[in-house]
Amino acid sequence: IVMTQSPDSLAVSLGERATIKCKSSQSVLYSSNNKNYLAWYQKKPGQPPNLLIYWASTRESGVPDRFSGSGSGTDFTLTIRSLRAEDVAIYYCQQYYDAPITFGQGTRLEIK
C-alpha cells in the first residue's frame, strides 16, 4: 500500500491551524472491526519518530489535545490546532492494515 502525503512542506503562523493530508492507495479500513489501520508520527531532528495518533483518530497517551486525526478508508487528516513552536517537525502517516507496513514520504511543518 502506497501512502502519499500532502503537502510536502507547510509553513503556518504560531497559533494557527496546520492540516496535513495522507492518502492510501487502497482502503485501510478493516470492515470486521470498523477500524482504520492508520497512524501518525512526529519526527524532530536527532530524535526517533514519536507516535501521535493510531486507529486514525485515537491520541496516544501524553499527546496534547491540539493534535487530532480524522478520516476513513483512503483519506486521512492530521490537524494541529493552535500551532506552537515545539510542533516544528516532520510528520509521517503509516498504514498497518497490510504487510509490509508502509509510511508516507513525510510533511515538513515550519513556522511562518
Added chain:
Amino acid sequence: EVQLVESGGGLVRPGGSLKLSCEAFGFTFSNSRMDWVRHAPGKGPMWVARFRTEGDVGDRIAYADSVKGRFTISRDNARNTLYLHMTSLRAEDTAIYYCTRSEASGISLSWGQGTLVTVSS
C-alpha cells in the same frame, strides 16, 4: 519506562556485514512484537523486519522484499535483546536503523534512538 538501546552500526563497505543489537528495558520483552525500521535521509521510514511473539496471529518472522535473503532478525528473550544480522550490504541500505516495540497490529509504540549504518567504499 520503556527504553530501547540500539548498537552495532557503523561504516561498512558494499558487500560487507554488520550485526545490530537492541536491548530492551521497562517492559516484558518476551511478550512483545519487535520490529526493525530504517530511515534514510530525505525519505519516509521503511519497515525492515518483524519478530512476532508466540501468541500473535500470522508468520512470526517477516522481511521487506528489499532485504529478504540478506538480513536475519532474531531475538534472545533471556537477554531482552533483538538482533538484525545484515549481509551483502548495499549503498541503499544506508540509514538510521531503529528497533521498535510494536502492538500485534503493527503500531510502532516505542522507538529506540537508532544506530547509523553507512554503506560506502
